[in-house]
Amino acid sequence: MGKELELFSSLFESHPNISILNIHNRCDDIKVGLENIVNSIGGTLKYKDINDIDQKRFRLTAREYEYVVVCDCLDKIEDMKRFIDQIYHSLENSAQIILIGKKEKSDPYSMLQILEEADFRAMNQIDIFENYHLVMAKKMHMWGNGL
8 A cells, every 4th residue: 555655645736734624434544645645744634534424514614625535435425416515615726626435336437427517627537546446626716616
């Protein structure tokens, strides 16, 4: 997992005060990678376990994060549109979302479709992990919902 986490960390811009939200379903290996990234550049990392979230009341603060990493929990989302809209709202302009799903229970093409429907741009499937699919996209200012 060492080389995989090194490649994963290269997806993040290295600037101080970076703010990352990790919404997860107990992805401890990804959590370790995110902690290493944040510790090396002096940012903040917040966690939300999908199993502890009241999805009907799920709200995030506007423009709080540069990155939101959603790890292995898309199959647990009750209202995908509302969930992704909240994440979109929480991202700074030109910020990024990363969807990670275990290969045995996720499909990168449906992950890309979720992001496209939510007006994310510059979507990419990135093959870094042996056991996970990773899809990354950007919130673009003045595009779609970024107005």
